[in-house]
Amino acid sequence: MSKVECQLCPHHCKLNEDGIGFCRARINKSGQIVALNYGLITSIALxxxxxxxxxRFLPGSSILSVGSxxxxxxCPFCQNYEISQAGFEEAYARKMSPESLIENALELKGQGNIGVAYTYNEPLVGYEFVRDCAKVAKKNGLKNVVVTNGCFCEEPMRELLPDIDALNIDLKGFTQKFYDKLKGDLETVKRTIQVATEYSHVEVTTLIVPGENDSDEEIRELSQWLATVGKDIPLHITRFFPNYKMLDRNATEVAAVYRLADIARESLEYVYVGNC
Structure with missing residues (x-):
């Protein structure tokens, strides 16, 4: 049987029967690429x-957050590497259908829950589950939020976005050199941000990693580009702490985070600092 190419992200993994993609969450089953992690929940919290x-999206509310x-x-600095870098064999998960997940979300409305946030790992490697849950949530009057690295192809994003109310998209840096280290593609992420703003509320996060993406020039270029998409797109400049494969690095200096946030404010209306 010939290989089948996954069309979800720029890796375009070509998989033999039972072959698993670079993301460790997609598999070739009988000539079709399907989500190996469909309905497998590793993390859930309000x-x-x-x-x-x-x-700037329904501030003060709560949301049921789920991950697979x-x-x-x-990313060598991933905060959730135990699940983001895990495969089927390593992940401790419980099975949930879209209907059961949305039932849980509805039960939490009395605690201020507005919907479901697909987050913690990269939710879109489980594209089909996010898509199916989002449709059920929408039918029940709930909001859908996606927290993503944005490194996904335009066609599947356009299919999903009509059911998504808000996204936070990681813009890891503003050079392909940095994205090469992360095995990602800057132009794809930029396009995702552009497309997402056509459908949904979008906010962007950049984690400032010392010595990697922390120059004044890079943040100035990043914020100037983001302003061309929308000057009112909120940008979160967040502080790095040693984690995963970067335990030898120092945390970002607080003063550097505030300085870079001020530079971003030259171009953008809403800039927030995080982890400080």
């Missing part, structure tokens, strides 16, 4: 919406 982070396993990037 979070403040600001934790996503979303600062897998990711199509390899």
């Amino acid at each position: 979070d403040p919406i600001e934790k996503k982070p979303l600062r 396993f897998g990711c199509n990037l390899r």
Whole structure:
């Protein structure tokens, strides 16, 4: 049997029968690429919406946050690497259908829950589950939020976005050199941001990693470009702490985070600092 190419993200993994993609969450089954992690929930919690982070989308509300396993990037500073870098064999998960997840979300409305946030790992490597849950949530009057690295192809994003109310998209940096280290593609992420703003509320997060993406020039270019998409798109400049494969690095200096936030404010109306 010939290989089948996954069309979800720029890796375009070509998989033999039972072959698993770079993301560890997609598999070739009988000539079709399907989500190996469909309905497998590793993390679930009721979070403040600001934790996503979303600062200008229904502030003060809570949202049921769910995660699975897998990711199509390899960030050495990942805070959730136990699930993002896990595969089927390593992930401890429970099975939930879209209907049961949305039932849980509805039961939490009395605690201020507005919907479901697909987050923690990279949710879109489990595209089909997010898509199916989002449709059920929408029918029940709930909001859908996606927290993503944005490294996904335009066609599947356009199919999903009509059911998504808000996104926080990681813009890891503003050079392809940095994205090469993460196994990602800058232009794809930029396009995702552009497309997402046509459908949904969008906020952007950049984690400032010392010595990697922390120059004044890079943040100035990043914020100037983001302003061409929308000057009112909120940008979250967040502080790095040693984690995963970057335990040898120092945390970003607080003063540097505030300085870079001020530079971003030259171009953008809403800039927030995080982890400080």
